[in-house]
Amino acid sequence: MNSLRTRQHAAEIALLIIVNILIAGCSDSTQARLSENAKRGKEAFIAYCSQCHQLRGAGGSAGPSLAGIIGRPAGTGEFSYSEAMRNSGITWTPATLDLFLQAPRETIPDNQMAFFGMEDSRVRADLIEYIVAASGN
Amino acid sequence: MALNSFRDGRTIETGSELRADVCIVGAGAAGITIARDLVDSGLRVCLLEAGGLSIDPEVDALSVVENVGRPYQPERMRLRYFGGTTNHWGGHCVPLSPSDMAHRDWISESAWPYSFEELQPHYEAAHALLGIGEFNYDPQVVAARSGVNLFPFSGQNVESTVSRYNPIRFGLAFGPKLDAEPNLQGVLYADLSTIDLKHSENDSVAMLGVRSVARNEFRVKARYFVLACGGIENARLLLSATQQRPAGLGNHSDLVGRYFMEHIWYESGYIVPSEPLAHYQAYLSESALDKGRKRFHIALTPAEQRRLRIPAFRAELQAKSETFWSLWSIRNRGLTIHDVSAVAGRPFEIGHAMRCRGSTPADVMVLGNYVEQAPNRESRVTLSDQVDPLGRPNARLDWRLSHLDHEGVVKAQEVIAREVGRSGLGRMRIGIRDRYEVELEGGVGGAHHMGTTRMHPDPKLGVTDGHGRVHHTDNLYVAGSSLFPTCGYANPTLTIVATSLRMASHIKDRLARDSEPAGINSI
Numbered sequence: 001m002n003s004l005r006t007r008q009h010a011a012e013i014a015l016l017i018i019v020n021i022l023i024a025g026c027s028d029s030t031q032a033r034l035s036e037n038a039k040r041g042k043e044a045f046i047a048y049c050s051q052c053h054q055l056r057g058a059g060g061s062a063g064p065s066l067a068g069i070i071g072r073p074a075g076t077g078e079f080s081y082s083e084a085m086r087n088s089g090i091t092w093t094p095a096t097l098d099l100f101l102q103a104p105r106e107t108i109p110d111n112q113m114a115f116f117g118m119e120d121s122r123v124r125a126d127l128i129e130y131i132v133a134a135s136g137n
Numbered sequence: 138m139a140l141n142s143f144r145d146g147r148t149i150e151t152g153s154e155l156r157a158d159v160c161i162v163g164a165g166a167a168g169i170t171i172a173r174d175l176v177d178s179g180l181r182v183c184l185l186e187a188g189g190l191s192i193d194p195e196v197d198a199l200s201v202v203e204n205v206g207r208p209y210q211p212e213r214m215r216l217r218y219f220g221g222t223t224n225h226w227g228g229h230c231v232p233l234s235p236s237d238m239a240h241r242d243w244i245s246e247s248a249w250p251y252s253f254e255e256l257q258p259h260y261e262a263a264h265a266l267l268g269i270g271e272f273n274y275d276p277q278v279v280a281a282r283s284g285v286n287l288f289p290f291s292g293q294n295v296e297s298t299v300s301r302y303n304p305i306r307f308g309l310a311f312g313p314k315l316d317a318e319p320n321l322q323g324v325l326y327a328d329l330s331t332i333d334l335k336h337s338e339n340d341s342v343a344m345l346g347v348r349s350v351a352r353n354e355f356r357v358k359a360r361y362f363v364l365a366c367g368g369i370e371n372a373r374l375l376l377s378a379t380q381q382r383p384a385g386l387g388n389h390s391d392l393v394g395r396y397f398m399e400h401i402w403y404e405s406g407y408i409v410p411s412e413p414l415a416h417y418q419a420y421l422s423e424s425a426l427d428k429g430r431k432r433f434h435i436a437l438t439p440a441e442q443r444r445l446r447i448p449a450f451r452a453e454l455q456a457k458s459e460t461f462w463s464l465w466s467i468r469n470r471g472l473t474i475h476d477v478s479a480v481a482g483r484p485f486e487i488g489h490a491m492r493c494r495g496s497t498p499a500d501v502m503v504l505g506n507y508v509e510q511a512p513n514r515e516s517r518v519t520l521s522d523q524v525d526p527l528g529r530p531n532a533r534l535d536w537r538l539s540h541l542d543h544e545g546v547v548k549a550q551e552v553i554a555r556e557v558g559r560s561g562l563g564r565m566r567i568g569i570r571d572r573y574e575v576e577l578e579g580g581v582g583g584a585h586h587m588g589t590t591r592m593h594p595d596p597k598l599g600v601t602d603g604h605g606r607v608h609h610t611d612n613l614y615v616a617g618s619s620l621f622p623t624c625g626y627a628n629p630t631l632t633i634v635a636t637s638l639r640m641a642s643h644i645k646d647r648l649a650r651d652s653e654p655a656g657i658n659s660i
Contacts, residue, residue, distance in 0.1 A: 080455040114227035
């Protein structure tokens with residue numbers, strides 16, 4: 001019985017080490033050098049988005065992580081999305097993000113995101129360029 | 138939106154003087170609520186706002202917060218423009234409970250100076266203002282109306298709660314009407330510079346000195362003054378008003394800035410329900426109610442808080458995948474054998490989840506706790522050694538939690554886990570340790586800044602009295618969540634609006650009784 005427990009213990013430790021190594025390699029990719037537009041977009045992200053969203057790693061309480069957002073269907077990801085978001089049929093691309101960020105509540109009625117829209121198309125373009133660059137695609 | 142009658146503080150000639158019955162500093166949830174209420178009664182109001190109509194880095198540079206305590210990012214939480222932080226508000230409305238406001242002998246420095254019953258009429262008025270339907274937070278009633286499946290809890294120790302949601306930007310919603318009011322003078326880009334006391338035996342504010350990024354200066358004279366700039370800024374303004382009171386205004390008992398409280402967000406475990414997740418969707422996301430939305434949460438009953446001697450506890454439920462949450466807790470909480478077993482049993486899911494895109498299907502309900510922090514004297518806002526571009530010291534924030542805050546979450550998990558099993562809801566995995574070095578390590582704040590000018594009838598124990606009037610002053614008030622002696626788990630906006638309506642009512646009463654200019658005690 002002892003040797004069985006020892007083998008189990010050793011196997012669990014080996015598994016711990018492997019899982020830890022794999023997870024450590026999972027996130028934090030080095031950030032590409034940002035264009036001038038994307039640098040302005042980063043300022044906008046900090047001002048308007050960062051209260052609720054991260055661009056890598058796991059999400060928090062108020063909003064989903066945007067890691068890998070480009071190309072992802074809306075409402076799929078580690079977050080308690082509203083039904084409206086999950087059923088929207090949208091896949092996130094720079095074009096659909098632009099529509100959404102201009103008027104979130106009109107684009108996807110009844111969605112939960114606490115943001116009212118960004119009117120300036122240049123700010124939106126810079127912000128989206130930053131999101132594309134920094135969300136790990 | 139354009140505010141055509143509002144003046145631009147940057148263009149007001151140095152030496153100018155504005156006059157009003159009441160001057161309100163800060164156009165956020167509190168300031169706009171009070172301004173609306175006072176002009177409806179025909180009073181002359183001057184409403185000062187440090188910012189303009191949108192984010193402006195030059196304005197933000199006048200209020201940078203130095204963070205020296207728990208990891209925290211104040212710059213993400215404050216919005217210094219017309220409407221304040223309602224400009225990124227999620228619309229979450231829920232009142233304090235009567236027990237939150239009562240004396241709790243296991244929470245030191247608890248007790249509001251008035252009861253829930255006294256605040257209730259103002260909560261009801263706040264409901265009308267916010268457009269969130271009737272003042273009813275009985276989860277059974279709301280669930281029955283909407284055909285919602287509630288958790289089968291007994292309600293003796295753990296209960297369901299319901300919150301109402303209607304995110305409105307106070308600036309956009311109420312700005313046009315304020316703009317049209319002849320009795321209201323709004324001034325944008327107006328940053329409070331000095332609070333000037335009359336040279337008399339009473340501490341009576343004679344006027345405010347106001348500055349702007351254009352480096353001009355002008356004055357506002359009024360009979361009553363209200364600071365409504367948020368929980369960090371209200372403290373900063375009082376602490377830096379040292380020209381005539383070297384310790385700062387209202388700081389006679391070294392309490393301004395102390396008792397800074399946040400709501401702590403901390404994910405502590407998950408429930409695996411017997412029913413499919415969709416059966417309990419009403420807990421997992423917002424759904425329609427009246428003209429707004431609703432969402433259900435779970436909380437410890439006041440009786441159970443009393444029995445366990447812990448602060449108020451509420452958890453939001455979030456749909457997540459067990460694999461992903463286990464991976465996350467391995468990475469962020471340290472390895473546990475249970476987590477590894479949960480992960481090891483699903484090799485293909487690991488591969489999928491590893492790509493950090495997280496589109497593994499949700500199969501559990503993670504408890505995202507949004508809990509009350511016990512009042513903590515050492516958690517505080519002070520003044521930084523750094524000064525802003527116009528020479529005023531910045532605020533310095535040292536946010537602290539106590540052992541009671543951590544133990545409250547640990548004890549609550551155990552109670553919830555037992556009730557989850559007993560009621561047949563499912564089973565629960567607890568993901569918080571009772572041995573720790575840092576309280577609720579990794580826990581983040583909800584962007585609620587409370588307690589820094591706490592109310593207490595005794596000037597030795599509070600900065601403000603039960604109406605928000607700064608002790609030892611005749612006519613200076615503070616509004617907003619900095620007044621809160623305790624904070625419950627309730628998101629503060631509804632209570633900010635209710636207490637602001639209560640203050641507006643009080644100020645109207647005082648002005649009606651005054652037959653002489655402010656400065657003579659008329660209470």
